[in-house]
Amino acid sequence: MTFKTLTTALVTATALTGAAFAESHSESGNPMVGGAAMMADMNIIENAVNSADHTTLVAAVKAADLVDTLSGEGPFTVFAPTNAAFDMISEESLNALLQPENKAQLQKILTCHVVAANAMSDAIAGMIADDGGTHPVPTVGGCTLQAKMDGNTITLTDENGREATVTIADVKQSNGVIHVIDRVLLPAQ
Template sequence: MKYLTQPLTILLVLFANLIFAQENSRELQRMNPKESIATNTANSQNHTTLLAVIEAAELEEILNEEGPFTVFAPSDIAFEKLTSGKIDELLLPQNKKNLKTLITYHIVAGNFSASKILKEMCRGAGRASFTTVQGDELIATMSGIDIVLTDSNGNTARITTADSEQSNGVIHEIDSVFLPAKL
């Protein structure tokens, strides 16, 4: 019996992760590819904090019309990992510049699907570098079957749901928020 406990526990954890990943995938699949990044973020149930940050930074117009952009979009769960009060502090009107820095730290100019990221990694011997519109680099590598992004401060985030096509780019949901050193 004790030999069955560990495999059973592993199976239960994998099943729970599969259900969670499917729910996240369904949320991004519900996004309308004919709508913009800003519009779809506004309609998403998993990105209410991201929407609040985009609006407070006054970036919704840019993310509505221009592009293409690749957005590595932290989910609400990712924002919950931040220290208590960090987002509330950043959402204060006097911190609009910091919010713009935070959001642009998650955006790359161009439309980079997961397959394009993987192709770049193949060309780069397992690593690909992308410059955010804020000016810092994100390095993409693989960990098992996951694409992992690492910022210039050594912080990492996994792409949990990839390739939500938008009219002006693509969204990849990530499991952590990158905080620039300046914040």
């Protein structure tokens, strides 16, 4: 199965389940993500599968065998790239990453988007200010991202100088928080 086929199947499943959560979403105070309600009492994976903007990320998490980890107790902060962020990578490269022989590389890339803490945007902004404008963010994958402020918006720079912007912050989860970003971050190459 190709990456595009897998993500198409996930979009269809998302469309069928997303509406069921929208009604109770108003009580959580969470922002909508990918047209779906994000429930604070659901874990990262349970919410991510409902976002039409994160089908590629969900497919990659499944291919990397990280579903159980990100469904676990946490706490985790996940910087979640959108489908558009993954579209900046060639389909050939994405399909190659899904191959079983590249699972370790895919796991490394994905865990470079995960921090072992529950870091809301105000806490991140405070750490950036305390550190004079740039705060190092060590990830579960062993990468160190550099967090900065661009006005009121948090940006993250990976070890290759690639910058991602947090487009939706503070999506509360039962096991942490998701911050939606507009670029895939990579370990040092």
